Each structure stands twice: as structure tokens, then as C-alpha cells.
Amino acid sequence: MVATVSDLTPREQASEVLLKVENVELRFGGVRALHDVGFEIRKGQIFSIIGPNGAGKSSMLNCINGFYHPTSGTLTYKGQPRKHMRPYVTASQGIARTFQNIALFKGMSTLDNIMTGRHLKTKASLLENAFWFGRARREELEHRRFCEEIIDFLNLQHVRKTPVGTLPYGLQKRVELGRALAAEPELLLLDEPMAGMNLEEKQDMARFILDVNDEYGTTICLIEHDIGVVMDLSDRIVVLDHGEKIGEGTPREVSNDPKVIEAYLGVQEQESA
Amino acid sequence: MIYRESGQFKKTYQADQAILPLRQDRIFLILVLLVAFLVVPFTASNYVMNSLLLPFLIYSLAAIGLNILVGYCGQISLGTGGFMAVGAFAAWNLAIRTELPMPVIFVLAGLITSGAGVLFGLPALRIKGFYLAVTTLAAQFFLVWLLQRPWFNNYSASGVISAPDFHMFGWSIETVTDRYYLSLIILVVMALLAKNLVRSATGRKWMAIRDMDVAAEIIGIRPMPTKLKAFAVSSFFIGIAGVLWAFLYLGQLEADAFNIYTSFDVLFMVIIGGLGSILGCFLGAAFVVLVPIFLNIIPSALGLPLSTAMISYIEVFIFGSLIIFFLIVEPHGMARLWSIAKQKLRLWPFPY
Numbered sequence: 001m002v003a004t005v006s007d008l009t010p011r012e013q014a015s016e017v018l019l020k021v022e023n024v025e026l027r028f029g030g031v032r033a034l035h036d037v038g039f040e041i042r043k044g045q046i047f048s049i050i051g052p053n054g055a056g057k058s059s060m061l062n063c064i065n066g067f068y069h070p071t072s073g074t075l076t077y078k079g080q081p082r083k084h085m086r087p088y089v090t091a092s093q094g095i096a097r098t099f100q101n102i103a104l105f106k107g108m109s110t111l112d113n114i115m116t117g118r119h120l121k122t123k124a125s126l127l128e129n130a131f132w133f134g135r136a137r138r139e140e141l142e143h144r145r146f147c148e149e150i151i152d153f154l155n156l157q158h159v160r161k162t163p164v165g166t167l168p169y170g171l172q173k174r175v176e177l178g179r180a181l182a183a184e185p186e187l188l189l190l191d192e193p194m195a196g197m198n199l200e201e202k203q204d205m206a207r208f209i210l211d212v213n214d215e216y217g218t219t220i221c222l223i224e225h226d227i228g229v230v231m232d233l234s235d236r237i238v239v240l241d242h243g244e245k246i247g248e249g250t251p252r253e254v255s256n257d258p259k260v261i262e263a264y265l266g267v268q269e270q271e272s273a
Numbered sequence: 274m275i276y277r278e279s280g281q282f283k284k285t286y287q288a289d290q291a292i293l294p295l296r297q298d299r300i301f302l303i304l305v306l307l308v309a310f311l312v313v314p315f316t317a318s319n320y321v322m323n324s325l326l327l328p329f330l331i332y333s334l335a336a337i338g339l340n341i342l343v344g345y346c347g348q349i350s351l352g353t354g355g356f357m358a359v360g361a362f363a364a365w366n367l368a369i370r371t372e373l374p375m376p377v378i379f380v381l382a383g384l385i386t387s388g389a390g391v392l393f394g395l396p397a398l399r400i401k402g403f404y405l406a407v408t409t410l411a412a413q414f415f416l417v418w419l420l421q422r423p424w425f426n427n428y429s430a431s432g433v434i435s436a437p438d439f440h441m442f443g444w445s446i447e448t449v450t451d452r453y454y455l456s457l458i459i460l461v462v463m464a465l466l467a468k469n470l471v472r473s474a475t476g477r478k479w480m481a482i483r484d485m486d487v488a489a490e491i492i493g494i495r496p497m498p499t500k501l502k503a504f505a506v507s508s509f510f511i512g513i514a515g516v517l518w519a520f521l522y523l524g525q526l527e528a529d530a531f532n533i534y535t536s537f538d539v540l541f542m543v544i545i546g547g548l549g550s551i552l553g554c555f556l557g558a559a560f561v562v563l564v565p566i567f568l569n570i571i572p573s574a575l576g577l578p579l580s581t582a583m584i585s586y587i588e589v590f591i592f593g594s595l596i597i598f599f600l601i602v603e604p605h606g607m608a609r610l611w612s613i614a615k616q617k618l619r620l621w622p623f624p625y
Contacts, residue, residue, distance in 0.1 A: 106484050116492065119494055120493040140474070
């Protein structure tokens, strides 16, 4: 049930495809995590992947950023089909991500974490760094300026020099978003950015996601369990269940899709007697 | 009250990124350096310089090297002694077989040790933690064995060879004061380089690998070159420390002098001093050098008739217990205690 072009809104038709996923199959031995999944993420979109637990959402993200290699099927990123790719290579192509259970560098400060996110933009060599001259000095200042913008954007000023291991959960999630943004990604993968947050934190995070999409024009691929948030934020949603795609479309289309309702709420009993 | 940053505003990022952003710290460091360069050489006795200060300086350098690897990059190593031996023997062989000037020999010896470090660091790309520790342990024994082959000591009959007399930039290193100054200068310069490295993008890459290698890879850090760089830089420092140890402290070379106990000593310094802290290397080295001497002095001062053998056992006991204490109570070592003390000093003597 791959979406045909007629399903797309005019705005979507105007923008080009950033990532195209076709017939992706992922197996771990006998376990089939993904089966025949296909969708397209267009530039500038907020694209959501939803589904019940164990539906294969995180596996899909892992395939996109190179942690897993699909057993079969193709991923086409910026028009280039790719098969086997290490995460650091996908990172260099402009794919950044955050994790479901936070993966920050716990011993480092907020600022250092975000500065580390600038890694791909640094060119200074080991010797330049050791002697603190030339590019090392210049880049350190440039990146600091850039990272301070992110810190301002995400309201992290008060914890700039705090080791992130000691920060509360909500802030850690924000720092992780900051680290991903520091790489100036074209495609940002967010794996449950709001899991375990209270309402206020969720509102903040939703605002950040919209702002990132709006101001930096970053394409966002989002996994989230809070259906309310997903429906509000997304331009397009794909629904997975048991590793298979069971629905795709705009939030309105998806929420009225009987298959989706069935996956989430179970099969409706015939009530007429 | 004494130690507070109020009123010191930073107006540029450059000022904020300085190694010592606080005025008090800068003054303290300048005082320490003045004392080390101008006071100590003229007041300390030969004994103090030879058996306290020289080992302290050289061990500090080795500890910085090991801390880069263990504390910053999270790759454990038990091969420090072996790498120090590589540095020492590389320098000695270069000195007797070539006509190169001494500073060049020092750097080359460091680079050769880097090579050895990278070679034995290769398994780190596949294995972590205890398994890596065992691999580096093998490096320790293998390197010491290898350097006992006759070629390396130029077929000397006893296997013990004396370090060459040498001079640098027209300054011949003869007296203990000369040796002290040379070690001090090398240590200060290299400590500065190490500090620059760990606060730069390179250091952040190492720490990223240490804290979470999966996430590091996600943001584009390639694990292999990053780890190998840590091994190379760490071994460079340790190699230079090995040269100083043989040429300036022992005055002779013997592969056995760089045995597994040297490796342990340096590792203890790093753990006690503080993993991931350059200051900690100095504190740890001071601790490891000074404690045995205090333990020697205290019983006789108290009039306890302890035999030398007994004292050396007590020394091992106390050392072991202190390491356990630090691992449990303060895994970040004495450097952490130091920063806690500084925090307290901000308010002292007022309660708040």
C-alpha cells in the first residue's frame, strides 16, 4: 500500500524526496523485525513512524542510520542508493539522531557534549590541537559560537558547564537534541524524544521540534508513542505493526484508518446480535 | 571567601575557554612554577632532588601519558613499563648508533614508542575492558623480553648499560640540578600540550569514545583512528618518560627496571590522582613517591623498631587499602577532592 503521488498534498509534491525506503526486510535469525516496508521522506517534512511496542520502529531508524543493515531492500538517500554503511558514514552525509534511552557522554559537560556534536565540522589536526594554534584555535571559537546559539535556542544556559550525568531526565533529552543539532543535519531521527516526560516538558520539546523544522529547515523523522503529539506535529505518518506497514498518510487519514485502529485497540467485536 | 570568582566576568569565549579561567588559579600556578624553577634547585638537598623530585617529575609525565589513554579515552593499559622501556632503549640505541642531536633523539624515541603503542593498541578495536588489560599485560612482558635481546644493549656482557653523557643546545647535563631542570622543563611543556589536547576537539573525541562509543559513532566519530590516536599520544608521553627515567634518574639501562611493578605504580597514580584529570597525575605521582618515604620515616620517628622487610610489607598494605578506599569513596581521585576543597573555600569561613 505504498502511497501514490495523488495522495500527497501539493506542498509535499513540490519538495523532493530525501530518503526513500523500498521493500526493506530485516531479520535476526528466525525473527523478522521488518518485512516489506517502504515509504518516502520528503525534504522539510516532519515524518512520524508510529506503531505498538515491538512493531519495528526503532529497527527502522537503526537501518536508516547504519546500525543495522537491511537483509534485503534498498534505502535511497539523496538519490544515492546505499546498502552497507557504518553509522559514522551516515553521520557524515547529514543524518543525526537521538536515542530512546539517552546516549549522552555522561562525564562531559553540556557544552562539551554539544561541541562534540560539531565533530564533523572540525578539521584541526592532532598537532594543531596540542599546540593550540592555527585552525585549532579558530575552530574552537567558531564552534563555541555556534553551540552557544543552540544552547540559547534550547534554553540550556544555566547548565552549560554541568556534567550531563547529573542533569534531570528532561534536560538530558534536550542536551541530546542539542548535540544532534550541532551537526547541522539534513535528516534528524528522533527516537521517542518525549518518552517519560511530563506535559510541560512535552510541550517544550514539541515546540523545539517545530522550531528546528521551521528555522533550520531540517527534515525530521520521529518515533513517538504519544499519539496526540504525533497527530499535531506530523506532516505524514507511517504505521508499523509486527514489522509490516499497515498504513500511511496524513494524520487525519491515519487516525480514520480501520487497520490502524485495529492494531492499536484490537479487533472490534461484532456487536449486532 | 578566599577562593571565589565573583567579580571576574568573562567577556569573550576565548577568556572562558582559557585553561585557568580563575585569577586565583593562575596566581597559584605561577607561584608553583616560580618555586619549582627558582627556589627548589637552590634549597633542596641532593638527596631530595635525586630520590624525591626526579622520580616525581618523571612519574608525573608517565602518569599524564597513561591518563590520556585510561582516563580520557577509557582504554585500560597495563603495559606502561614496557612502553617506558621501549622509549629508553630507542633513545639509547639512537644515541650510540647515530650522530643525531639529543632533542631529536628524544622526539624520535617518543615516536618509536608511539609506534609500539599503536601496534599493541590494535586489539582495542575489537576488545574492551578486562580483555584489553590482559592484552596490554602481554605487551608488558613481551616488550621487556624483547629488549633483553643482546642487539638492544649492543652485546653488553652484563645486560646493564650506562646512559650516555649528553648535552642539549650546548647545555651539558651533569649535575643533579641540571637533570632536575631538564625533567622539569620537559614536564611543563608536555603537560601543557596534554592539557591543550584534552580540552580540544581531540580530547572531546576521546571522552566521547570513553563515555559511550555507540553514540560517538552516531555523531561521526570513527572509533578506530580515535582510539589509535589515544594509544599513540599516550605512548609518546610514556616513551619520553622512559627516556628520562633511564637517562636522568637511574643513569643506566636495564629492561628489567621497567617491570610490571612500574606499570602498576603508574596505574595507581592515575587512579589515586584522578582519572581524566591532568592535575590528578601530579597529585597521584606525588602520593606514590612520597608515601613510601613517610612510611619509612614515621616508625623510626615514633621509636618503633620495625625491620626494613616489615616496613615494605606495611607499605604494600597501606597502598592497597588506599586504592580500595579511593575506588569506593572517590573514584575521581585526589583531583576531585581538590576541586571539592576549592568549592568549600568559596564560602569559608562563613556557613553560606
